[in-house]
Amino acid sequence: MTDAVLEVRGLAAGYGPVDVLQDVNLDVPAGKIVGIIGPNGTGKSTLLKTIIGIADKQAGEIRYDGGPLEAVAPHNLIERGIAYMPQGDRVFPDMTVKDNLRVGGYVVDDDRFQEALADVYDLYPVLEEKQDQKASTLSGGQQTMLSFGMALANQPQLILLDEPSAGLAPDLVDELFAQIKRLRDTGMPFLVVEQSVRALLDNCDYVYVIEGGTTVFDGTPGDLRGEEDLMRMYLALEENE
Ligand SMILES: Nc1ncnc2c1ncn2[C@@H]1O[C@H](COP(=O)(O)OP(=O)(O)OP(=O)(O)O)[C@@H](O)[C@H]1O
Ligand SMILES: [Mg+2]
Structure with missing residues (x-):
């Protein structure tokens, strides 16, 4: 696909001698929410970490914005416009809300940060109300x-999200994805790893399934719903959560 902001071809990756991904192929076009689903431990987080350069690429190609994304330091990737929300604990609990946002926006200068801050506060007024409180509150x-x-x-210019719905009540999941879709509609591309089949199928434009470190299925949420065996397996996994 030529209009993809991010293209991954034949990617193998892991951690030093540990192999995790064998053969991952995917595209993230502008203005699309691309979802990834797969069993625990199959390498979904490793894929995002390889894209931002904190896991080791062993073979294959990652292209971003029309050029190869070679092994550059993660902060350089962030300078090139890739944002990453990791799985699990994501904020600095002892820092204020505003200081957390400044850390998140450390690449941009003060003027652009003020602009970004106004946008974030527009999106989430509660963060402005609590900007001087510790994130732990x-x-x-x-x-x-x-x-x-x-x-x-x-x-x-590209946002990678690792299980954004984890730990959120269903109405908050819907609210978060409503924000994601609003940004998608302005042209922002998203690559989203999700554990929640419901959130994934309700909100993504295109879905990849990774199993055994390999992309084994890709299609629209409607296509995935039609794959009875895969759906049975994932819905069973979700019920066990
Ligand atoms: N820093 C690391 N060093 C070595 N192995 C690791 C490291 N991080 C993860 N792994 C291993 O890589 C494999 C894939 O892990 P990964 O976190 O990518 O899976 P996942 O699909 O995101 O799983 P989950 O659904 O539980 O989040 C696992 O076997 C894990 O133990
Ligand atoms: Mg993970």
């Missing part, structure tokens, strides 16, 4: 908003 849902705001604070 926020609820779980508000910490996810803050983490998402930290990704936005760099005014990125």
Whole structure:
């Protein structure tokens, strides 16, 4: 696909001698939400980490914005406009909300940061209300908003999200994806790893399934719903959560 902001071809990756990904192929076009699903431990987070350069690429190609994304330091990738929201603990609990956002937006100068900050506060007024409080005083849902705001604070051109719905009540998941879709509609591309099949199928434009470190399925959410065996397996996994 030529209009892809991010293209991954034949990617093998891992950690030093540990092989995790065998053969991953995917495209993230402008203005699309691309979702990734797969069993625990199959390498979904490793894929995002390889893209931003904190896991080791062993073979294959990653292209971003029309050129190869070679092994450059992660902060250089962030300078090139890739934002990353990691899985799990995502904020600095002892720093204020505003300082967390400044850390998230450390690549941009003060003027652009003020612009980004205004956008984040527009999106989440509660973060403005609590800007001088420690992040540890926020609820779980508000910490996810803050983490998402930290990704936005760099005014990125591509956003990688690792399980954004984890730990959120269903209405907050819907709210988060509503924000993601609003940004998608302005042209922002997203690559989203999701554990929640419902969130993935309801909100993504295109879906990849990774199993055993390999992309084994790709299609629209409607296509995936039609794959009865895969759907049975993932819905069973979700019920076990
Ligand atoms: N820093 C690391 N060093 C060595 N092995 C690692 C490291 N991080 C993860 N792994 C291993 O890589 C494999 C894939 O892990 P990864 O976190 O990418 O899976 P995942 O698909 O994101 O799983 P989950 O759904 O639980 O988040 C696992 O076997 C894991 O133990
Ligand atoms: Mg993971």
